[in-house]
Amino acid sequence: MNVEFSDITFENRRRTAQELTEIATEIRRDIMKMLVLAKSGHSGGPLGASDIFAALYMGGVMRHHKDNPHWSGRDRFVLSAGHMCPVQYAAMANAGFFPKQELSTLRQYNTRLQGHPGRDMGLPGIETSSGSLGQGISIAVGMAMSDKLLDKTDHRVFSLTGDGELQEGSVWEAAMSAAHFGLDNFCWIIDNNDCQIDGRIREVMNVYPIDKKCEAFGFETIVIDGHNFEEIMGAFDKFIENNQKGTGKPTAIIAKTYMGRGVSFMEDNFKWHGNPPNEQQAEQALEELV
Amino acid sequence: MEEYTLLGSKPTRHGFGEALVVLGERNENIVVLGGDITGSVMTSLFKDKFPDRFFSIGIAEQNATTIAAGLALSGKVPFFASYGAFCALRNADQIRISCCYNEANVKIGGGHAGISVGPDGATHQVLEEVAYLRTLPHMTMLVPCDYLEAKKATIAMGEMVGPAYIRFGRSPVPLYTTETTPFEIGKALVLREGNDVALIACGALVWEAMLAAQELAKKGIQARVINNPSIKPFDVETTVTAARDCGAIVTAEEHQVHGGLGGAVAEVTAKNSPVPIEFVGVKDSFGGSGDPDELMIKFGLTWKEIYASALKAMERRDKGSVGFRRVKDVEQYIG
Numbered sequence: 001m002n003v004e005f006s007d008i009t010f011e012n013r014r015r016t017a018q019e020l021t022e023i024a025t026e027i028r029r030d031i032m033k034m035l036v037l038a039k040s041g042h043s044g045g046p047l048g049a050s051d052i053f054a055a056l057y058m059g060g061v062m063r064h065h066k067d068n069p070h071w072s073g074r075d076r077f078v079l080s081a082g083h084m085c086p087v088q089y090a091a092m093a094n095a096g097f098f099p100k101q102e103l104s105t106l107r108q109y110n111t112r113l114q115g116h117p118g119r120d121m122g123l124p125g126i127e128t129s130s131g132s133l134g135q136g137i138s139i140a141v142g143m144a145m146s147d148k149l150l151d152k153t154d155h156r157v158f159s160l161t162g163d164g165e166l167q168e169g170s171v172w173e174a175a176m177s178a179a180h181f182g183l184d185n186f187c188w189i190i191d192n193n194d195c196q197i198d199g200r201i202r203e204v205m206n207v208y209p210i211d212k213k214c215e216a217f218g219f220e221t222i223v224i225d226g227h228n229f230e231e232i233m234g235a236f237d238k239f240i241e242n243n244q245k246g247t248g249k250p251t252a253i254i255a256k257t258y259m260g261r262g263v264s265f266m267e268d269n270f271k272w273h274g275n276p277p278n279e280q281q282a283e284q285a286l287e288e289l290v
Numbered sequence: 291m292e293e294y295t296l297l298g299s300k301p302t303r304h305g306f307g308e309a310l311v312v313l314g315e316r317n318e319n320i321v322v323l324g325g326d327i328t329g330s331v332m333t334s335l336f337k338d339k340f341p342d343r344f345f346s347i348g349i350a351e352q353n354a355t356t357i358a359a360g361l362a363l364s365g366k367v368p369f370f371a372s373y374g375a376f377c378a379l380r381n382a383d384q385i386r387i388s389c390c391y392n393e394a395n396v397k398i399g400g401g402h403a404g405i406s407v408g409p410d411g412a413t414h415q416v417l418e419e420v421a422y423l424r425t426l427p428h429m430t431m432l433v434p435c436d437y438l439e440a441k442k443a444t445i446a447m448g449e450m451v452g453p454a455y456i457r458f459g460r461s462p463v464p465l466y467t468t469e470t471t472p473f474e475i476g477k478a479l480v481l482r483e484g485n486d487v488a489l490i491a492c493g494a495l496v497w498e499a500m501l502a503a504q505e506l507a508k509k510g511i512q513a514r515v516i517n518n519p520s521i522k523p524f525d526v527e528t529t530v531t532a533a534r535d536c537g538a539i540v541t542a543e544e545h546q547v548h549g550g551l552g553g554a555v556a557e558v559t560a561k562n563s564p565v566p567i568e569f570v571g572v573k574d575s576f577g578g579s580g581d582p583d584e585l586m587i588k589f590g591l592t593w594k595e596i597y598a599s600a601l602k603a604m605e606r607r608d609k610g611s612v613g614f615r616r617v618k619d620v621e622q623y624i625g
């Protein structure tokens with residue numbers, strides 16, 4: 001299969017829902033191309049979270065400099081669900097952090113695009129290694145503590161976990177401490193696609209109700225349709241507003257998404273958690289993603 | 291002595307999964323705990339056959355390990371399996387206190403071990419757990435070499451009493467043991483006789499050691515190949531005999547060179563019969579993404595390194611390397 005990556009990139013600014021939809025489609029196309037080339041990797045979660053990543057990296061939500069990824073004034077993003085890295089790589093490439101052509105190296109020997117993020121490989125914009133579920137969110141809390149309590153900056157820290165990932169007890173230890181330390185600069189995004197490897201969340205190990213748990217843990221809790229840009233932007237705006245007001249409460253955004261969003265035969269099907277499309281499936285996916 | 295020839299290839303995880311079903315049939319106290327990857331670590335076979343004795347715990351390795359301890363202290367024989375990265379080290383304290391200190395009859399299966407996991411990368415390529423687990427009092431730690439040995443080892447650990455851990459892999463590996471090949475916890479097995487150098491290996495590296503021995507034989511060097519699946523309890527006698535007979539050892543494992551099988555061999559020989567040892571394994575680095583076979587080559591885990599290391603160990607022996615004399619004798623030389 002002949003796979004080409006466009007060299008269009010998108011600057012990071014406030015955008016309309018229409019513009020963000022187009023960017024998210026480009027991210028989804030890149031994910032399918034990367035995975036068909038890699039012949040392994042996770043399709044479902046990344047496709048489902050593409051809208052959120054379009055907003056974060058190119059909708060003006062996070063402050064970052066693509067040419068200076070270590071810019072000290074940046075907001076930080078920690079992917080706690082490390083297996084979902086194809087969507088982060090695709091979003092960062094579309095935001096101009098590194099050449100899009102490099103997406104073709106996913107999961108190959110010596111690539112900067114490791115199967116799970118490896119900080120040692122030096123990909124611009126990757127703040128931490130991750131892949132062992134339930135750790136990233138604690139790292140994010142540590143960063144938010146450093147920013148708010150020690151350096152007293154206005155930096156914000158975002159972290160995304162899956163919903164199966166919520167079964168790791170350490171996630172709730174992180175949540176407890178985010179509220180305890182009054183980290184209104186911390187935004188926890190939960191990708192609530194109701195799928196994990198062995199099946200539906202309630203069948204594998206029930207973590208519901210998630211919203212009530214987050215509230216009880218002291219979070220400003222916002223439940224949104226994770227494919228609706230008005231709701232996505234509204235939730236991030238609310239987080240930023242709360243941070244500016246200094247409410248002393250961290251924010252949890254529970255984004256209801258569909259695993260495999262945008263590709264008919266993958267949508268809402270947990271069997272697509274960890275598989276790549278074959279060539280024929282990738283061709284069909286790319287036909288659908290326009 | 292049995293002649294070992296290549297019979298095919300199959301992942302060791304299949305042996306683990308199939309053995310759980312055998313154990314389930316023999317003993318109704320066998321229960322299995324799932325950690326959301328039941329297909330990859332093959333506990334799904336048990337789940338399908340004995341749904342009432344299977345419990346999905348979700349992605350919560352620490353909880354699963356301690357729940358297993360509770361089940362064990364109530365007379366059950368619980369197996370918990372996940373990727374070795376998450377069910378040996380993430381839950382290290384739970385294993386130490388709740389399983390080992392309690393002498394609870396908990397069995398853990400650590401899958402997708404080693405660099406041969408491939409494209410998933412360093413986070414999933416556990417290379418340190420043998421070193422940790424073999425230091426735990428009461429623990430039994432097994433690293434089978436092929437599919438059939440994995441099956442026998444799993445059955446053996448299900449039928450013994452006490453905490454035990456078995457390491458297995460994702461990718462297909464050569465199959466060469468047979469139904470009649472002996473397996474016993476605490477015993478190493480000589481697969482090939484020789485007195486020139488001893489190659490002691492576990493897991494996927496055992497077959498590589500056999501290949502290295504074949505190449506060495508072409509040079510007239512007869513290597514003794516020892517399969518050592520029982521890291522703990524450790525077969526002191528077979529190792530010390532090899533050290534005395536051969537005077538030079540190579541260890542080989544899909545693990546860090548520090549603290550694993552090589553460490554165990556070094557401890558035992560240092561105490562009983564010191565000889566030069568060369569260590570084949572991952573050299574104090576993390577893994578990375580790539581194709582499994584490619585990674586085994588890049589990280590120096592093939593017969594070629596074992597071969598070169600054998601020559602080196604023999605050379606050190608033959609040159610009477612200073613490190614193996616008494617200080618008193620050395621001082622005489624220096625004057």
Ligand SMILES: Cc1ncc(C[n+]2csc(CCOP(=O)(O)OP(=O)(O)O)c2C)c(N)n1
Pocket residue numbers: 044045046081083084131132133134161162163164165166191193195196197259273325326327349351376380
């Ligand atoms: C500590 C740990 N345990 C197990 C795994 C294996 N694993 C990777 S992804 C995954 C399922 C994650 O489910 P969810 O958070 O819902 O993500 P999604 O399926 O939506 O992508 C599991 C069990 C892991 N990476 N880390």
